[in-house]
Amino acid sequence: METRELRYFVAVAEELHFGRAAERLAMAQPPLSRAIQQLERRLGVVLLHRTARAVTLTEAGSVLLREARTALDAVEAAERRTRRTAADQPGVVLAAKAGASSELLSNLLDAYAAEPGAVAVEVMLCGPGEPESLLSTGHADVALLHRPYDTTAGFDTEDLHTEQQVVVLPAGHPLATRTQLSMAEVNGLTDLPLPRWPRRDGSYPDGHGPQVRDHTQLTQLITLGRACAVMPESLGAQLRDDHAIVPVPDAAAVTTVIAWPPHSRSQAVADLVRTATRISKAARS
Known part of the structure; x- marks a missing residue:
């Protein structure tokens, strides 16, 4: 397989739409479709189910998507590190x-x-x-x-350092005076849901917690009483007086x-x- 074919396939597999994938790749749709068909013939497997309404990945297609991302990352990494090594x-x-x-x-x-x-x-x-x-x-x-x-x-x-985790709450929350909380108790805080961080592709997992992108956004949401967060104790120690820190002994060590x-x-x-x-x-x- 060529890296060009892998890039074509990843674009289609992520967009699940040949038209959008062609726009993303700055190419026409017919040659993109032919390239994917040629890739399927060479591998001897069906990578995509196509209907008039939708494009979906087969199980084989899902495997190739994971492997293709890794392979393309490796090629990209080799190019960048080679250029950096040759820098003045x-x-x-x-x-x-x-x-x-x-x-x-x-x-x-x-x-x-x-x-x-x-x-x-x-x-x-x-x-x-x-x-x-x-x-x-x-x-x-x-x-x-x-x-x-x-x-x-x-x-x-x-390995450099291992530490326990704490839950960060708004300073005035009823549980802020507790000496410790369990993960079950933290997960059960309906008034202070845990945040949802973006996946690598930019999408967010399902759930009721707020979508967050960075630490500053998260700490402000906690101050406003819209979320809580479980984090390493060293990170919790950097927060301000309007946050309360409670140990969570059964949370996984970081x-x-x-x-x-x-x-x-x-x-x-x-x-x-x-x-x-x-x-x-x-x-x-």
């Missing part, structure tokens, strides 16, 4: 979730800058779920991720990891990872 002033790009692991990130940058041979580090602060995507597509060379919220499959990782592509041969990435591991060990001792 080589550097490393580190992606991190805005507001998360702030102290760790600051200590890491300071400690790495003091290392012999340190190169410039460009920090990309972004929203939930984005560091993983930036690392997959080659926009970033290394990232700080947080299990279980981020997927680390396909990356090499080193582990901050530093992640990088398994095929990376970058000395700067290796040095950054080594520095992160060293300072995290020092912080625990």
Whole structure:
């Protein structure tokens, strides 16, 4: 299969409409349809069910969509990292979730800058779920991720820090004075639903909670009494007096990891990872 065919298929599979996919690809619809038919003949499987009213994915099509996204991400990443390596002033790009692991990130940058041979580090602060995507597509060379919220499959990782989670409530809420809450109690807060974060494709999961895009939006919704949130205790400690923090002992612990592509041969990435591991060990001792 060619990358061109995979891009065509992903566009059709995501749009589920040949006309919209053709517009997205800036091409005419007939050659797009022929390309998909040729791909199906070559694979010997039906990828899409077509009717006069709708286009839907077959089971085989769903598998190819997942694999094609991964393959295209890998090609895109290879192109970007190759260009960065050839740049006149080589550097490393580190992606991190805005507001998360702030102290760790600051200590890491300071400690790495003091290392012999340190190169410039460009920090990309972004929203939930984005560091993983930036690392997959080659926009970033290394990232700080947080299990279980981020997927680390396909990356090499080193664990840096594990912490418990808390629920953040409006300061005046009746449960704000509790010494702890269970996840069952948090999920049962009909007056303060948990937020819904966007998926990688930009869509939101079903539910009653508000749709949120960033930490600032979420904290304001909590202040207004429109939502609550479960987050790592270090992130909760950064909030203002109009929020209440209550431990949730049975919530999954959050582990901050530093992640990088398994095929990376970058000395700067290796040095950054080594520095992160060293300072995290020092912080625990």
